[in-house]
Amino acid sequence: MGKIHAADRAAFAWVASHHVPWANKALPALSRAANHSRLWAVTGAGMALSGGRSGRRAALRGLGSVALASTVSNVLLKSWVRRPRPVIDAVPMARRLSRQPWTTSFPSGHAASAAAFATGVALESRPLGVAAGALAGSVAFSRVYTGVHYPGDVLAGAALGAGLAAVTLRWWPTRPVEAATAPQPRGKVPSLVDGDGLVVVVNASAGPEGDTAQRLRELLPAAKVVERGQDGDLVALLCEAAREAQVLGVAGGDGSVNCAARIALDRGMPLAVFPAGTLNHFAGDLGLTRLDDTAQALTAGEAVLVDVAELQRDHSHPFSDDGEELGPELFLNTFSLGVYPDLVRFREELERKIGKWPAMLVGLVRVLRDAGPVKMRVNGRPRSLWLIFLGNGEYAPEGFAPTYRPDLTDGLLDVRIVDASRPLARTRLVAAVLSGTLGTSRVYEASTARTMHLSEIQEGAELAVDGEVRPGASQLRVAKGRRLMVYRPEGALRD
Known part of the structure; x- marks a missing residue:
């Protein structure tokens, strides 16, 4: 260790x-900006x-990742190692910090946070990761340049931060870049130049604001x-569109x-x-991230076949307040019952703001409480x-927040159950999600x-079908068999 310390001091x-000369002002300013992770908070907000x-x-x-790295480096390791700061007599006054740190030196908390942020960003987006990496490297070097850390402190902090960012994959795996696997149909798919032969119904109330209809008219003028307004009947509009398209x-x-899938499937x-x-x-699983992706596939006549999961219900108790009976249904993504419909509501309120896994965790705690x-x-x-x-196809990751499907035609239902009969089931479930040990938990x-039969379902239990809450049923049979043809361009990628 003596030789390592000597090399570090040298x-x-x-x-x-x-x-x-230019770095004498820039690097101290950058180092101060990274105090208390302010730089990463602002950068993250911009992203x-x-x-x-x-x-x-x-x-x-x-x-x-920054929160995790900062806690481990500043709270745990610094108080344990207690390495003194370097003597800065040899560092020119022009590049010293106006306020010298009072904490111990090993590891560098700034370097740990910088590397954690850059690595976490790079795990989700390589282009953003390159930019974050350059900024993180500058922050890390500034800690040596301003005389507040030995190079070994910075290298150890950077290694720690990068490693802890990688550990987040245990709770929140990344999605692959490639779209889900799906075979092409055997027959020829219609090529619609400029959209000739297409009738598209725009549900203006479905998503974020924006003139989707006008953009589609520009992309596919024929x-x-x-457009469906706030009070329009979406099913009726789709049925009318299918008759003439x-x-x-x-x-x-x-x-x-x-x-739309149900109508298209019934009409072949x-x-x-x-x-x-x-x-x-x-x-997203199909790799359709922009309106242009679908327009490109229509023009080129490129399509794939995808599995459809179908629900057969009984009518033994009312499905709505007015006693309306609903016919057979299908789902393209997921079906669930129990607390999941309420969890879907909470998750969708928060998912856009904090991401799917954190939103799922917050929603889980809120729903299980009551x-x-x-x-x-x-x-x-x-x-x-x-x-x-139940997922239409096997989902990944294996934990509590299924995110994507590698294959859209595997013929399987992904079944995930949380057992309420075991002691302290709610507490054990939340603890397993937090610790990343859900796969070995006995409550999960x-x-x-390939098929599931649910019977004697407790009255009042609602269903969640493709993110929409639906009235319940006393019996349900879920099976797969038919496939739907959907346009997708070759080489499609996820967002």
Whole structure:
């Protein structure tokens, strides 16, 4: 260790004896800006506001990594190692900080936070990660240049921060860049030049503000674009569009796409999905992140086949206040009952602001605090459950916040159950989610199936179908078999 300390001091002395005139003001100012992670908070806010969905994910992971790295380096390791700060007599006055740090030296908390932020951002977005990495490297070097850290302190802090950012993958895995696998149909798909033969219904109330209809008219001038107002009947508009279209189109969120998919499937026609909702989970798995992606696929006649999961319900008790009976349904993404419908509501309120996994965790705590379990039979077995989740295809990651599908035609249902019959089930569930040990928790079950039969479902238990809350049923049979043709350009990528 003596040789390492000697080399560290020699490296510090070499940096102190060399300087670049422009850096004498820039690096101390940058070092001060990073105090209390202010620089990373401002940078993260900028990414979240201007970087789109990937920018928000990058900012959230980066700032979460900073919080973790700052706690470990400044609270735990500094008080344990207690290495004195360097003697700064050899450092020119022009580049010293106006206020010298009073804490111990090892590891550098600034370097740990900088590396944690840059690594967290890079895990979500390489372009943003390159920019964050350059800024982080400058902050780390400034700590040696201003004389407040040995190079070894900075290197150790940077390694610590990068490692802790990588640890966040245990709770919140990244999504792959490639879109989900899906086969091309055997027959020829209609190529609609300028959208000729397309009738697209725009659900103007589905997502963020913006003139989606006008943009579609510009992209596909020969298409017929129908706008649904606040009080319009979406299903009726889609049925009318399907009667006169060669290809049915829908612009909206997952609930709107679900309605259109059912109509297109029943009529045996292809579907064009234009992502114009708030979250666009189905379009995201397909790799449709912009209106232009779907327009490109329509023009080129490029499409894929995707699995559809179908619900068959009974009518043994009313589904709505007026006793309306609903017919067979389908889902493209997910189905659930138990506390999950309430959890969906809370999650969607927060997901755009803080990301899916944190929103899921906050919603989980809020819902489990007040909710009660639901009794039912699952494939004939009596169960008391906090929730049962079924995905149309196997989802990743394996934990409590399924995010994406690698394959849209695997023929499987992703089954996830939280058992309410075990002691302290709620507390154990939250603890397992926080610790990243959900896969080994006895209150959580994950499996796959090709069919599911739910019977004797407790009255009043609502369903969540593709993010939309629906009235319940006393019996449900879920199966897969049919496939839907959806336009997607070759080489599609996720956002």
